[in-house]
Amino acid sequence: QKEVEQNSGPLSVPEGAIASLNCTYSDRGSQSFFWYRQYSGKSPELIMSIYSNGDKEDGRFTAQLNKASQYVSLLIRDSQPSDSATYLCAVKRYSSASKIIFGSGTRLSIRP
Amino acid sequence: DAMVIQNPRYQVTQFGKPVTLSCSQTLNHNVMYWYQQKSSQAPKLLFHYYDKDFNNEADTPDNFQSRRPNTSFCFLDIRSPGLGDAAMYLCATSSRGAGQGTEAFFGQGTRLTVV
Numbered sequence: 001q002k003e004v005e006q007n008s009g010p011l012s013v014p015e016g017a018i019a020s021l022n023c024t025y026s027d028r029g030s031q032s033f034f035w036y037r038q039y040s041g042k043s044p045e046l047i048m049s050i051y052s053n054g055d056k057e058d059g060r061f062t063a064q065l066n067k068a069s070q071y072v073s074l075l076i077r078d079s080q081p082s083d084s085a086t087y088l089c090a091v092k093r094y095s096s097a098s099k100i101i102f103g104s105g106t107r108l109s110i111r112p
Numbered sequence: 113d114a115m116v117i118q119n120p121r122y123q124v125t126q127f128g129k130p131v132t133l134s135c136s137q138t139l140n141h142n143v144m145y146w147y148q149q150k151s152s153q154a155p156k157l158l159f160h161y162y163d164k165d166f167n168n169e170a171d172t173p174d175n176f177q178s179r180r181p182n183t184s185f186c187f188l189d190i191r192s193p194g195l196g197d198a199a200m201y202l203c204a205t206s207s208r209g210a211g212q213g214t215e216a217f218f219g220q221g222t223r224l225t226v227v
Contacts, residue, residue: 004154031210043202043218044155051212088154092210098143098162100206100216104154 003027004103006089012109019076021106023089026070032092033065035074037085038105044088048074079110115139118203118219125193125226133188133222135203144186145216146178147202155202161186162208190224198226 005024013019021035032051036044048063050056050072056063062075072091076083086105092098116137125131135144142163147155159168161180175197177189190197200223204216 008152032214034215041200041223043200043221046215046217049212049215090216092214098206098208098210098214099157099160099167100145100204101157102147102154104152 002103003101004089004091006087006103006106008104009107010109011106012111013079015079015081015110015112017079019079019083019108019110021074021076021087021089021108023072023074023103024070025072025089025091027091027093028067028070029093030070030091033063033072034090034092034100035061035063035072036088036090036102037083038088039085044102047087076108081110081112084108084110116203116205116217116219118201118222120222121220122223123225125190125224127194127226128192131190131193131224133190133201133203133224135186135188135219136184137205137219138184139205139217140183141205141217142183142208143206144180145202145204145206146176146186146188147204149200149202149221150198158188193224193226195226198224200224 035048038044050063064073088105089103145160146158149155180186203219206216
């Protein structure tokens with residue numbers, strides 16, 4: 001079992017709709033959860049971070065965390081063509097090692 | 113602006129010829145990471161430093177080495193690059209721990225081609 005799992009997609013969403021991206025993780029010791037956006041050929045860019053159960057909103061983005069279900073999601077409202085990218089879920093657990101582990105990403109395509 | 117800078121952006125090396133990639137940061141973060149990312153795959157953690165403490169991943173080949181001479185700089189050395197080592201190499205930094213404000217920030221990456 002992979003430590004962080006995402007559906008690879010592609011996920012196709014019409015412009016203006018809500019895009020929903022999901023991620024599950026295996027380590028119950030994980031404490032920090034991140035969503036990164038990565039355009040083709042570029043490095044990952046932090047979109048959202050979430051640390052406690054519930055929802056966290058930032059503009060058009062909402063991150064949701066459910067530690068009991070080991071599940072984290074990202075909602076993108078009013079999707080724009082510029083949102084077309086790969087979205088990487090990452091988790092971090094507290095230890096002396098401070099490792100950050102990434103999922104393989106979900107490719108999102110916003111169609112006009 | 114505080115940032116993470118990788119050099120070079122593109123590196124072409126010959127099969128078996130040692131190559132060094134560099135990373136510098138102005139964020140004053142105590143953790144620095146090196147990831148390898150191949151096309152359509154997750155960034156794969158190779159190793160990371162907490163200050164000068166080196167943490168190697170169990171499946172990182174011996175061909176990959178790293179140095180961190182000070183807080184600001186970190187180097188990735190590939191002793192004998194093979195064709196399978198062609199990838200994007202990503203350097204990232206973060207604060208230690210897993211609470212608020214410990215997210216990782218990435219450099220622009222170095223695209224390595226092995227010929």
